Amino acid sequence: MPAFLFFLLLLTVSFAVIFYLVKPTKTEIAVQRRLQTIRVAHEDEGEAPITILKEEGYSANPGISEIVRQIPGAKETLDLIGQAGRGWPVSAFMGIVGISMLITASITSFFLPNVLPLLAGIVAGCLPYIYLLILRERRLRRCDQLLPEAIDLMARGLRAGHALPAVLEMVGDEIAEPLGAEFESLHEEQTLGLPLREAVMNMVSRVPRDDMRFLATAILLQKETGGNLAVILDKTAVVARERERLRGQLRIYTAQGRITGWILCVMPFLMFGLLSILNWNTEKVLFTDHLGKIAVYIGMGFMACGILAIRHIVNVKV
Numbered sequence: 001m002p003a004f005l006f007f008l009l010l011l012t013v014s015f016a017v018i019f020y021l022v023k024p025t026k027t028e029i030a031v032q033r034r035l036q037t038i039r040v041a042h043e044d045e046g047e048a049p050i051t052i053l054k055e056e057g058y059s060a061n062p063g064i065s066e067i068v069r070q071i072p073g074a075k076e077t078l079d080l081i082g083q084a085g086r087g088w089p090v091s092a093f094m095g096i097v098g099i100s101m102l103i104t105a106s107i108t109s110f111f112l113p114n115v116l117p118l119l120a121g122i123v124a125g126c127l128p129y130i131y132l133l134i135l136r137e138r139r140l141r142r143c144d145q146l147l148p149e150a151i152d153l154m155a156r157g158l159r160a161g162h163a164l165p166a167v168l169e170m171v172g173d174e175i176a177e178p179l180g181a182e183f184e185s186l187h188e189e190q191t192l193g194l195p196l197r198e199a200v201m202n203m204v205s206r207v208p209r210d211d212m213r214f215l216a217t218a219i220l221l222q223k224e225t226g227g228n229l230a231v232i233l234d235k236t237a238v239v240a241r242e243r244e245r246l247r248g249q250l251r252i253y254t255a256q257g258r259i260t261g262w263i264l265c266v267m268p269f270l271m272f273g274l275l276s277i278l279n280w281n282t283e284k285v286l287f288t289d290h291l292g293k294i295a296v297y298i299g300m301g302f303m304a305c306g307i308l309a310i311r312h313i314v315n316v317k318v
Contacts, residue, residue: 057081059091068094077129082206084135085178093128101125113287116296139178140209144244146179147211151237158230164219165190182207196223211240254314261310268303 057078058065068074068091078090105121150171157167165187172184182203189199200216218236222229276283286292 057087057090059089061091064091079205080129080132080136083140083208084132085139086132086135097125097128100127111287114293116287140207143179143182143207144209144211144240144247146175147209147215148237148241148244150175150179150183151215151233151240155230155233155237158233164196164229179207196220211243214239257310257314261307261314264310265303265307268299 058068058074071094074090074094077093081088081090081093101121101124104124105117108120109117153171153174154167157170158164162170168183168187168190172180172182172187174180175183185206186199186203189202190196194202197220200219204212204216214236215233218232219229221227222232272283286296
C-alpha cells in the first residue's frame with residue numbers, strides 16, 4: 001500500500017474515533033434543546049419565557065403566581081402545603097377554598113337566616129385548611145418517629161469515615177419516607193452550592209419540630225466550633241428517642257380526653273341533623289324565634305370555649 005493511502009486511511013480512522021468520542025450524548029442534546037427553547041421564548045415577547053429555575057409553588061403561570069404572592073396568607077399556605085408533603089399550587093388550593101365558601105353560603109342562604117350562611121361559608125372554607133393540618137401533623141409525627149434512626153445512621157456513617165455530605169446522601173437513601181425525602185433535598189441543595197447553614201435551616205422550615213431543631217443545632221454548632229459530631233449525634237439521638245417515647249405515653253394518657261372532646265364537638269351537630277330529618281319544625285324555632293337565634297349564638301360560643309379548653313388540657317408540651 002502506498003504511503004499516501006496509508007496516511008489517508010489512518011487520518012480517516014483518527015477523525016472517526018475523535019468524532020465518536022466528542023459526539024454529544026442524549027442528555028447533552030436534551031439540555032441544549034431546553035436551553036434553546038428558553039432562549040427563543042425569551043426573545044419572543046408574545047410568549048411567556050420558560051425557566052429552568054425551581055418553581056415556588058404559587059402557580060405554574062408567572063402572571064398568576066405574582067398575583068397570588070400578594071394575597072395575605074399565601075406564603076403561610078405555601079409553607080403549610082409543603083409541610084403536609086403535597087405539591088399543590090397555592091392558586092388552585094385557594095380557588096378550592098373560595099369555591100367551597102361561595103357554594104356553601106349560597107346553599108345555606110335558602111334555609112338559614114341572617115349571618116348564619118356567612119358563618120357556614122367560613123366554616124366550609126376552613127375545612128381544606130383543617131385537612132392540610134391533619135396531613136401535616138401525620139407527616140411530622142412520622143418524621144419524629146424516624147428521626148432517632150436517621151441520627152444513629154449519621155453517627156455510624158461519620159464513625160466509618162464518611163464525610164457529612166456523603167452521610168446525608170446515605171440517610172436520604174436508607175431512611176423511609178417522608179424523612180428520607182427531606183434529607184435528599186438537604187443533600188441536593190448542598191450539592192448545588194447552597195451553604196450548609198441555609199440548607200439545614202430550609203429543612204427545619206419544612207419539618208418544624210423540636211427534635212429537628214436539635215439536630216440542626218448540633219450540625220451547625222460542630223461546623224462552627226468543631227468537635228466530634230458523632231458523639232454529639234449520639235446524645236441527640238438519645239434525647240429524640242426519649243422525647244418520642246414520652247409523647248407516646250402522653251397520647252395514651254390523654255386519649256380519653258381527646259375522644260371526649262371529639263364526641264362533644266360532633267354530637268350537637270349530629271343530633272341537630274337527626275332531629276331535622278325526623279321533624280324540621282322541632283329545630284325550626286331556633287332560626288325563626290328571636291330567643292332561638294340568641295340560643296344558637298350563645299351555644300356556638302360556649303362550644304368554641306369548650307373546644308379550646310379541652311385542647312389546652314390534652315395538649316401537653318414535651
